Amino acid sequence: MEENEISNIIIGCAIKVHSALGPGLLESAYEECLNYELRKAGLKVEKQKPLPPVYEEVKLEVGYRLDLLVENKVIIEIKAVEALNDVHMAQILTYLKLNKNKLGLLINFNVSLLKNGVRRVVNNL
Numbered sequence: 001m002e003e004n005e006i007s008n009i010i011i012g013c014a015i016k017v018h019s020a021l022g023p024g025l026l027e028s029a030y031e032e033c034l035n036y037e038l039r040k041a042g043l044k045v046e047k048q049k050p051l052p053p054v055y056e057e058v059k060l061e062v063g064y065r066l067d068l069l070v071e072n073k074v075i076i077e078i079k080a081v082e083a084l085n086d087v088h089m090a091q092i093l094t095y096l097k098l099n100k101n102k103l104g105l106l107i108n109f110n111v112s113l114l115k116n117g118v119r120r121v122v123n124n125l
Helices: 003-021 027-042 088-098
Strands: 044-048 065-070 074-079 102-108 118-122
Touching: 003 027, 003 102, 003 118, 027 044, 027 065, 027 074, 044 118, 065 088, 074 088, 088 102, 088 118
Parallel strands: 074 102
Antiparallel strands: 044 065, 065 074, 102 118
């Protein structure tokens, strides 16, 4: 399955979660529910996957974690904030580069209409 197909399924599942829960909860609640929906849809999901950055030859054992990695191809970064900003976009782009993935979805569940909270981020490798 290609990244675009996976992302369509992810967005559908995210809309289902958002419709059921609405805005105003913690990121962890949305993460758990989205993880559940994605697995129910038959996708392989890794939750809170460690992402140690490498600087030259040094692997840095710091606390970076991917919220969700789907089919080892699409990174999902979940937010529950008033508004997405440039730092959030930079964060997921950095995760894409470090993990060598092409596509990421930055999803802010703290919106009244979820389509306004979804950003596709592409890493041109």
